[in-house]
Amino acid sequence: MSEPDFPESEFADRLERAQRLMAGDNLDALLLTTEPEIRYFSGFRTLFWQSPTRPWFLIVPSSGKPIAVIPEIGAALMARTWIEDIRTFASPAPQNEALPILAGLLKTKARIGLPMSGESQLRLPLNDFQELTHSLAGCELADAAPLIQTLRHIKSEREIALIRQICLIACDAFDAVPQQIHAGMTLKDAFRAFRIDLLRRGADDVPYLVGGAGPDGYGDIISPPDGTHLATGDVFMMDTGATLNGYFCDFDRNFSVGPASEIAARAHATLVRATQAAFETARPGRTFADLFQTMAKVLQDEGGQVGRMGHGLGMQLTETPSIAPFDTTVLEAGMVLTLEPGLTTTEGRMMVHEENIVIREDGAEFLTRPTGPELPMIGL
Structure with a gap:
């Protein structure tokens, strides 16, 4: 991906539609962990997803641009997208170093949406997910699969x-x-x-x-x-x-x-x-x-x-x-x-x-x- 697949306006429109739906569902953020959803909102396209070694994350806030929390190896490619806030962590590593970064970004959010139903996947070790949810004990996790599917059903x-x-x-x-x-x-x-x-x-x-x-x-x-x-x-x-x-x-x-x-x-x-x-x-x-x-x-x-x-x-x-x-x-x-x-x-x-x-x-x-x-x- 030597240049973005779409202009920034394409991703800005997707984000605006998402945040409008998020407001209707009282969601303060979306937490995304899979290739299609991360690419949909960021434009980050790579075959490196074939490797299951490293987890990848994108946070879509209720206002403002998405935040990428990704392994260091992806920083240069993510920087070619429209994403500006890119947090990196060492991976692979004995512990998932993304978890404290995610907790710090999400712990103030009252209601966080994740794809949970339909044809959704987690692409994260269950132990890591349980550790993250423990860190977010004061937050409500809600199913955002219908919201994301509604967005992706309609193509530009x-x-x-x-x-x-x-x-x-x-x-x-x-x-x-x-x-x-x-x-x-x-x-x-x-x-x-x-x-x-x-x-x-x-x-x-x-x-x-x-x-x-x-x-x-x-x-x-x-x-x-x-x-x-x-x-x-x-x-x-x-x-x-x-x-x-x-x-x-x-x-x-x-x-x-x-x-x-x-x-x-x-x-x-x-x-x-x-x-x-x-x-x-x-x-x-x-x-x-x-x-x-x-x-x-x-x-x-x-x-x-x-x-x-x-x-x-x-x-x-x-x-x-x-x-x-x-x-x-x-x-x-x-x-x-x-x-x-x-x-x-x-x-x-x-x-x-x-x-x-x-x-x-x-x-x-x-x-x-x-x-x-x-x-x-x-x-x-």
Whole structure:
């Protein structure tokens, strides 16, 4: 990150929205410990989060700019962001030297928000967290997950532009699959070729690439590639989460190896039809449950739906909300999400199709180039 991903005004707007919501929830500060939340408010982007050795913290006060409490190794990079108050500590160390710094900054706060529910994580040793809460015994800790999710659900135009760009990079790579992948290749070689092509086309990273192959479908949608050879009659699927400046695309494409079977061709056409139906339903005021029911209705005569059928998308591969019957979150302009219907094709086999969209005031807009009803073919 040689320069900030966004101008300061982007982060100032996020902070202003957060502090307005904090006032409504009577929160004096937010304490954040995970990569997406810290990056959301600071712009601090690094792959060093892959190391679990060091804890990282950001305090968002009810007024004023955020305060970073981070290991010394991150000071230079954090200084390139809009954050001005950067407190550092030695780490790794026998004791967590951040704890007294945090206690000193937070002990006067009556009510402190932390993400506690939904899909939140702590990313801090439980012993350290218990020590910190003991130091803050006079403070009330409250669940701030709904507040943060409310903020992150609505993407700015700059965020949407990044997601659109990485989606189109991945679309170009998928379009080139029939020229690069063929029957007889192992799944490992096919996935490796696709990953390399994504990087050559401009993706920063490909942290997520899964899929499968088999006659009339595949057994699951999360398996890593192995030495299995692509065979005539297979349906071959790859699902990619490539990134650009820390923002994800998340969609898949299905291919037939040679002419498609009647089962696979019908399943693919049905999935595309379900996706289009959800796309036409997606507009402000409808709910994520509405999208689920729309797709489930299309799929009900073709083997039935499999699992949830989409989710939020952005700084993480999967974000809230979920396209599921229990999620009544209302669609709003600026939400980016996946449409991901799946159905059972034969015993133990399934097919899934996925597109990425953004909600606009008057409906939805594809960020991916949507696939047509005919199953694309890989040559022999």
